[in-house]
Amino acid sequence: MKTALLYSLIPVAAAVFAALAAIFLKGSGRLQSIVQHLASGVVFAAVALEITPDLMERHAPIPTAIGFIVAVLALLLLAKGEQGGDPRAGKGRLPRVYLCAIAIDLLLDGFVIGIGFLGGTRQGRLLTLALTLELVALGLALVGELQERSIPTWKSFGITAVISSLLILGTGIGVGLLSVAPAWAVTAALGFGEAALLYLVTEELLREAHEREDTSFTTATFFLGFLAILLADVVTR
Template identity: 80%
Template sequence: MAGGVVFAAVALEITPDLIARHSPIPTAVGFIAAVLTLLLLAKTESRGTEAEKSRLPRVYLCAIAIDLLLDGFIIGIGFSGGTRQGRLLTFALTLELVALGLALVGELRKRGLSATKALGVTAGVSMTLIAGTAIGVGLLRSAPAWAVTAALGFGEAALLYLVTEELLREAHESEDTSFTTATFFIGFLAILLADMTTR
């Protein structure tokens, strides 16, 4: 479900915004920078000791942090455009945040972290949402358009990586059932309907 929710956020929120900006070079720079960053992180993580690999998945955490940062950014921009729009965006993104939080806690617990530590790491990563909101309300509102476009391109690639290399792969490592596959589409549909009703 988390995979479907994140994929929907990319398809419905970030991609249309990037297309509307008509800025291919900043988009490509941000996108490529994200891919290279995450591949480099994945490579360094694979070289770690077995104890390090079994504890904190750095690439996974990084991708989720970027997702939450972008969500906060979108919420901040929404509030800068009006309280009602900000509230509607917050409501639409709540399902995504819940699904991602549950997926992250489950992944950390599977890697041997106690429930307290898993919740602590998840809470720490969640702080990026607040940072993203502050950026959306303040800094990026006055930043040059190319910088915002590059940031969105970076975020889009990071979220696609999160879905394809982490969430979906993790889902298929357990018993693959029709219900597992269906939850991806349920997550996507939930965000699609929320987006339709909050515009």
């Protein structure tokens, strides 16, 4: 367990450094669009290559459906709450749905790292490297989103650092509780996470990316992110 937790510090540190880079090297709308496309491709690949195959192998449709539906309903209710009231109130307010989706993503990423180290140190290391790329992209995108909402610079950095640290918690859960949790609970959690990640990609990252400068190159970065995780997954097998 100690080895898995130590390795989980690598992607967290990468996210923190990415957040600092986003603060000191303020980018254009095009750069933010590139980062959000890249993060979308990485997260989508994580869903397609890690979570979905695991759910298919479990052959448990009811827990999967329950977790998936609960996540969709919860996120839609949060989104509805954010859209209510004065539309100008978005400035200075935290994007709760966005933050919740990323938090769930990072908990699941940590969970995946924990599972990887249970399967062997080599597999855990390779998964850590793949997830480090995802956290770099998400760290950049999250700081950009918070600053666009007029959240103070260092508050944006602090929020990013705290949320990134959830990956360590997820790793601890993956290693420490996997052996005692009932199979249906793990399946429901994975179903919940899959829906949350799909929401993050389709309703948050890509929607906001398309509102900025959008070119063929920025679109290509989505596929670059997906390909990077795909190749990393191929290497681990």
